[in-house]
Amino acid sequence: MDLAVRKTALENLGIRVVGAVHENLPAARLVEASVRRREGMIADNGALVARTGKRTGRSPKDRFIIENDATRETVDWGPVNQPFPAKKFDELLRNAAGYIDSLEEIWVTDAYAGADPRYRLNVQVVTEYAWQALFAKQLFRRPDPDELEDFEPEWTIIALPRLLMDPEVDDTKSETFVALDFEKKVVLICGTRYAGEIKKSIFGVLNFVLPTEKDVFPMHCSANKGESGDVALFFGLSGTGKTTLSADPERHLIGDDEHGWSDQGIFNFEGGCYAKTIDLSAEKEPQIWNAIRFGAVLENVALDRITRQVDYTDSSLTENTRAAYPLEFIEGAVEDGQGDHPKAVLFLTADAFGVLPPVSVLTPDQAAYYFLSGYTAKLAGTEADMETEVEATFSACFGAPFLPLPATTYADLLISRLKEHDVPCYLVNTGWSGGPYGVGERVDITATRRMVRAAIEGNLARGETREEPFFGLHVPVRLEGVPDGILNPRDTWKDKDAYDRQARKLAGLFRENFRKFEGSVSENIKNAGPKAP
Template sequence: MAQTTNTVDNAQSSNPPKRSVSPGPVLEQDFVRQQVQKQQKNNFHSTALKQLNMVSQTVNKTALHPGGIEPQREHTEIEEELHERAHIDYDRVAIVANPSVAALYEDALVYETGSAITSSGALSAYSGAKTGRSPSDKRIVKEEGSEKDIWWGPVNKPMDPAVWKINRERAVDYLNTRNRIYVIDGYAGWDERYRIRVRVVCARAYHALFMRNMLIRPPRKELEHFHPDYVIYNAGAFPANRFTTGMTSSTSVAINFAEKEMVILGTEYAGEMKKGIFTVLYYEMPVKHNVLTLHSSANEGSNGDVTVFFGLSGTGKTTLSADPKRALIGDDEHCWSDKGVFNIEGGCYAKCIGLSAEKEPDIFNAIRFGSVLENVVFDPVTREVDYEDSTLTENTRCAYPIEYIENTKIPCISTSHPTNIILLTCDARGVLPPISKLTPEQTMFHFISGYTSKMAGTEQGVTEPQATFSSCFAQPFLALHPMRYAKMLADKIKEHKANAWLLNTGWVGAGASNRAILDAIHDGSLAQVEYETYETFNLHVPKTCKNVPDEMLNPAKCWTGTADFKGEVTKLGQLFVENFKKYESEATADVIEAGPKV
């Protein structure tokens, strides 16, 4: 005990070393201990902080970016820009620009309650009360430059420019109360012709590391005079004023296409930043460059053939695009230009619930130093993460640089146009065929529908699968009317003679057979077999496929359910027709005709 006391006394008596990357002198050691004690008292997630000797003294000395700024110091270019553009008080707030991964780890451990290093080396962080996106709180500022293009409605609710100014000022005021804020600069889009320069201004090291992973990281030389196209002000720890006109809660995620800015209030969920940039690309690319933005994964074969996978969460987009025989271009967000396909992101944001080295080794092995684990539960002694534990949320996630996936194509861009377009659905009703070949009109219909289904789980009284429709497999992120994206997709499919498929990952025995079906698609054999028409949906279903039993290819031939098969098919068809009514005013007759006949 005496030895431990002496160690602590010695630490108190010695001043911490200065750190060259800090914007000013480091704070005194007693302040360091105050921060540790605060976390000891309030930390509910990591018991390691309850014993001071388990917290690295070196970390506490070197991780501090002080609130006190050195007088008469010459300000950096970034500081001057933030001061001019947003009135950030650079004489009071330390602006930590583009810090290293190690520095962000250190700051997260010292300043953010519950942050810890897991056994794999990844940083564990918590997003607070919100553990998922808040789509009902998304707003687009209504201004004359973009007003005529935006798909106004439940997805894109308008915000008055005056309210935008109030929220923006509220966010800046909050950032000005912090001792330190972080600036992360990066690109969105691997094609240099279309990429946008993004700047993130935030108060949490966790958010900074997340966006450092998710954006494309510029070389240090390009950061020296980096001038952003879009700026995100993330003041998520501070609530919006819910009494402000148009606010429905204390959360606000707002985008202003005229000012090229995004403001986040009332949610610390990091995914809001990623998807905010996605919405920006859903507007900028089609409107300004005639480039199609896609919520998809993509990979490339050894001969340069590209496959694009569309799908909602849980349909297998990430899993199926991870193919040892093909290079990964990206797992979530892409653009299709006149030259080919390119990834928007520099990282991956993978779901972690139920993750194991056996099921998804690529993702499992990517969770290491530099990665951010979000809202996971881990053993406080061994720091082993329990990926089965959904105590905090089902939506446990990990953000990591895309190069952490071994079989990745770097740069994440292909000069080939897609050979195969695969729309993924997980039909728990069991009435959609495992694989169907689509006409261009059917592709538009099913792309706009964006169907999948999920079991009701624990909801009392619900006994059948619940249908989910999300237009373009990306409804919460769309900026324009879905038909606009669908027409662009159909035109590109026709121009480049791509094959379009509807792959159902929800049928019994789907695991190995899905891989066999994909192999047959990629080697070209499935496009050459004989097809038959599937009733009601009028889908073209192959009669045979290598390594898949013939009877499994048509649900009518292997139906074992107690319910009437035709009745179930009709019921699902009616759901499709009913959902599509909201798009009929913009759809052409041949697209409407491509839907189910009920």
């Protein structure tokens, strides 16, 4: 598409573009531009290292949805989906257009969101940083050169980190502003260099569009498949192991974070991975380690300016260090990003209380209960403004910050598909055992992988289980290759009374959180939660 047509497309949003437009550049040229503009440095492994400043995670308190006819009666308004007036947004969009007009150069990336051509969105990303254009190029799905010839964007993302908001003038909560307009089909991101906002904004769009218009279930999950085509889904929030467990050398990665489940199977929304890198090692996560090379982006990873060596153990900037790379950097990844209906669904939780079993078999009603609960522990750095190092949290459907519709909409879609395709569901604790965070130890990743493989192969569903007393979860009695002593979490604690108190405390937190769903779910689902008094 020539420059004149590109400018016309941007002018639909009031953007004239006076400076140079760098359109759909290859990764090498984007890396060159990033270094030339001093946006980042090249590490000795070939990756581009960029820093995001004081915003090293998402800014949920600064995220809004524009209130208009498209959203007024459908969006689940509240602390997560905050309304923003359409007229005020128009004013901010005009200000953004004027800001872009003043730039010497901008970067435009055309991409797809969705591997299934029936449901994909055409997305145009406009950025003021070359490294963020590289991020978008590697994270979204990349059109072929001939597809770019007549590419028409449906949604536009405008990312302007250096354009700061004035809360008193702009009616924002801070200098950062992230807004989705479902009528104009535009996302505006200002005042933050954290590139995860670019990726997650379109996930929010798909979570609105696919259920309401396409009867597709959007999922915050990773996915992989075996040699026989057996697909497994891994639900979980940041830090629970979605990326790590789905990047299994013995299986083929479909995607690490966002997928849809249609009438024909599952498909990846993305063309890349956005993996956490804190304490990354070649021994424990070889696929991710080997994927970090030229063309990849490292966010906030410590870099020695002399040797250009990276230090994945250094959390001085943030715990939320990240690597963004295209799926093809993962050996054996599924090229078309699609798979059949899953054979297993796994809910991942990093239980900071050290209470939940490392793996449990869920009944359908329990699957609904724990999906709506979305329990895990947020570790420092995945969001801005976290006040403590570890914070237990409940995030509906393991992705509440990205769900514009009521949580029960997504839960109903999940349960209907589980029943229709007879898919077993499991709860996997990748968190702590032998005590809470700071006392116990993190469940060994090797043991977790064995439990996950047993679930996918059907050995868990067929094996003998016992019902633990506090949550009513069905825990395997034994698993080949996994020490029996870790399957029952109470046995791993030296002080059994302390475990009992902790289990009752967590059970109470579950019940308290679930009250908001009690009026919209069945009695069976309500009764599928913790059993402890």
